[in-house]
Amino acid sequence: MRNQTDFFTSVFQVVKLIPRGRVTSYGAIAAYLGAKKSSRVVGYAMNASHAIPAHRVVNRLGCLTGKMHFSNPEEMERLLQLEGIVVKEDCVVNFKQLFWDPSVELEL
DNA sequence: GTCTTGACGTTTA
DNA sequence: CTAAACGCCAAGA
Numbered sequence: 001m002r003n004q005t006d007f008f009t010s011v012f013q014v015v016k017l018i019p020r021g022r023v024t025s026y027g028a029i030a031a032y033l034g035a036k037k038s039s040r041v042v043g044y045a046m047n048a049s050h051a052i053p054a055h056r057v058v059n060r061l062g063c064l065t066g067k068m069h070f071s072n073p074e075e076m077e078r079l080l081q082l083e084g085i086v087v088k089e090d091c092v093v094n095f096k097q098l099f100w101d102p103s104v105e106l107e108l
Numbered sequence: 109g110t111c112t113t114g115a116c117g118t119t120t121a
Numbered sequence: 122c123t124a125a126a127c128g129c130c131a132a133g134a
Contacts, residue, residue: 007130026116030129036117038129043115048131059116066115 007038011045014102015052021083022100023092025060032102055079062095 010033018024026042035041046054047069055076059065067076067090077087086093 027118030116035129037127039116039118040114040128041116041130044131046115054115057115064115069115 007033007035007041008045008048011042012049012052015046015054015057017102017106018053018056018100019105021085021098023056023058023062023080023085023095023098024100024102025058025062027060028099028101028103029057032106053079056083056100058092058095062092062099064090064092 011029014029014032015024026039027036029042030036030039042057043059043066046052046057046066054066055064055070057066064076064080064087067073070076077090080087080092085098092098
């Protein structure tokens with residue numbers, strides 16, 4: 001019934017709330033949902049959904065691990081660059097500064 | 109219906 | 122220090 005128990009739906013909601021020029025990690029989203037161990041499912045949700053700024057979601061290292069899943073690997077990196085995010089060798093520079101933690105920004 | 113894989117992260121050896 | 126295993130959930134074969 002697509003309740004909040006749906007991990008995917010919850011992930012989509014959070015990802016959509018990511019402000020422009022910011023990035024977050026799979027683990028952060030999972031942790032916000034109360035399932036930090038289910039970070040893999042978060043990433044899977046990205047691939048399952050195509051209507052969310054997945055380019056703003058990276059692994060905890062700030063690396064564009066999922067860029068290869070885009071139409072073109074350079075697409076994800078380009079989108080981040082367009083938002084003012086600097087990407088170096090598939091990794092976000094100043095990731096710690098650009099990091100958008102839903103648990104903090106949304107003040108759970 | 110069962111097994112394997114997957115855009116991760118943490119813990120243990 | 123590095124390497125490997127576990128946990129979580131869903132989808133594809």
